[in-house]
Amino acid sequence: MDFRELDRLNRRDLLRGTAMLGAGAAFMQPLPLLAQAGSMSDVRKAVEAGKDASIKRLRDWIALPSIAAENRNMTEGAAYMAELAKDAGFTNVEIVPTDGHPGVFGTIDVGAKRTLGIYFMYDVKQYDPAEWSSPPLEGKMVDRPGFGQSIMGRGAVNQKGPEATFLAALHAIRAAGRKLPVNIVLVCEGEEEIGSPHFRQIATKPNILAALKKCEGIFIPMPGQDSSGNVAVNLGSKGIIELELVASGEKWGRGPKKDVHSSLKAMVDSPAWRLVQALQTLVTKDGNTPAIEGWFENVRPLTEREKTLIREAAKADNDEAQMKQALGVTHWIDNLSYDDALIRLAQEPTVNIEGLVAGYTGPGGKTVLPGRAVAKLDLRLVPNQTRAEAEKKLRAHLDKHGFTDVEVNVSGGYDPTEVDEKSSLIRSELATYKKLGVNASLNARMAGSWPGATFTAPPVSIPAGHFGIGHGSGAHAPDEYYLIDSTNPKVAGLVDATMGYAEFLYTLAAIK
CATH class of the missing domain: 3.40.630.10 (Zn peptidases)
Incomplete structure (x- = not known):
């Protein structure tokens, strides 16, 4: 689940x-x-x-x-x-x-x-x-x-x-x-x-x-x-969409089609950096808010009653310190108060990086320039967004910003x-x-x-x-x-x- x-x-x-x-x-x-x-x-x-x-x-x-x-x-x-x-x-x-x-x-x-x-x-x-x-x-x-x-x-x-x-x-x-x-x-x-x-x-x-x-x-x-x-x-x-973004030398037409020696970076493009640049366009500079064009177009904000439910719960529970300790954090996003952070938790759609995979990830170093890089993402959706709308807007955003070669492989999701x-x-x-x-x-x-x-x-x-x-x-x-x-x-x-x-x-x- x-x-x-x-x-x-x-x-x-x-x-x-x-x-x-x-x-x-x-x-x-x-x-x-x-x-x-x-x-x-x-x-x-x-x-x-x-x-x-x-x-x-x-x-x-x-x-x-x-x-x-x-x-x-x-x-x-x-x-x-x-x-x-x-x-x-x-x-x-x-x-x-x-x-x-x-x-x-x-x-x-x-x-x-x-x-x-x-x-x-x-x-x-x-x-x-x-x-x-x-x-x-x-x-x-x-x-x-x-x-x-x-x-x-x-x-x-x-x-x-x-x-x-x-x-x-x-x-x-x-x-x-x-x-x-x-x-x-x-x-x-x-x-x-x-x-x-x-x-x-x-x-x-x-x-x-x-x-x-x-x-x-x-x-x-x-x-x-x-x-x-x-x-x-x-x-x-x-709702949620689970997907991978893939940058590769083969699709890009630049960079290597397979891993090569890292010394060649002086003369060869890097699909890994290509992926990083694409990822940076998806969110604001702090990484906290989706920046995909039209992403908030159909978002239904919480009603005042829903916000009241959340604020009353935050006041009644009074467990902010315990929650921070359990999560291992010292501040909420954007330095929000506890109840405002809880409202944001319920209200906001998200773009999250679950994992990044490229080149060598074992012990020590290995001087390679990867030919392929993958980012595993999950996108959380709120009413009245839909999976179909979100997928379409993500693809259009990447294309608009010049990343037509970056693959979007959706594995699942729902509204x-x-x-x-x-x-x-x-x-x-x-x-x-x-x-x-x-x-x-x-x-x-x-x-x-x-x-x-x-x-x-x-x-x-x-x-x-x-x-x-x-x-x-x-x-x-x-x-x-x-x-x-x-x-x-x-x-x-x-x-x-x-x-x-x-x-x-x-x-x-x-x-x-």
Whole structure:
């Protein structure tokens, strides 16, 4: 999931822009007591009885890494996802081919009045075992101070842990002898970690599109609790384009077609410097603001209400120093105040360099003049920008500035997402959190990205968001983990997180 969690830090703490609902709830009963006191005791007993099976299901899933960027285990990953769906009660399960890696689709139709969509991804990010304190595919139990016993492995929190927990809720409801209160449509892809380049093909397949259009909304499971037990309800997220800019002697017609000795720089042009010059035109001199012609033409600024939400959250949380320490920074961009920096985080589109690759990058020096240089970029988009518009403007900008030879290789991306807080999906999320005793907040716009626009835009046109309690961290990073047995009374472990999804299904079915 491209929430771009920064080095094992809690996503909510980094991408916030929120105002607390029900502030003042400084202390909560442990979540197990709340769940046991409700009308779901039979489901809870089934969840507890199935806990070991739920852990094994997640551990086995972690052991099968499907990595789209490496074309690793993609066929096997889709087949495994399909079996997980069937085992949880989905019917009409199909592996959906695309021009890239396949997706998975399935439904549960119990004749209910309402239908809920669920978005899954079965792919995970790359990993280097040498950077991990525990083997990334073994799913070992480790202690995370302040949280409790957690399962560690690639995909543990992004996204197999929360997804397996939602499946556990379906298993438990069936084991309790209950009928699901809503119909469910499952749509899953295997390319989220490379920008979902073919996901639209899945969502708009005629039978899948017809099923999605019946949904009240769709959500991706997310363990959203921080150490205080708080969660954020996202009202949107930025879009993204992932791409490479490539400068080469071959395309340029100047400089070498392959690496040559660096002494020749006195008489030979450098594709690496060519790329640097092209990059410098994309942003202002300080690198902080996109300078691509027309980039801000369709940008929708935050409303005054959205800005107020962010300022109130900054004032209430009062954790600027902690956030700076966690990020390893001493100043915000342009020396902005904390709340202005948070507004900028939510409001501004960005042009970011993820990596630069050219010539020799190993130990010591190697006197070469590279024949090819590559910059890996991500461009974050805000409403009302679109991926198609942004790609067109980037190409036109480079051409206008004389860089017609610099290649733009887009690997994936999608538009920004927005959801109405008055939708039954968002109201059900807030009502469920309230029922569980979890302090919820409205997040004006998440600075990270996910392909929710595939659902919110035509032809699907349904609300899309995130929901879930529990905790995990380390997405895209070493030592990724997902909380199983919580020692923090304000944060849900596996059993309570499973109950959270069960409660949500019943809440959605009853919401007015």
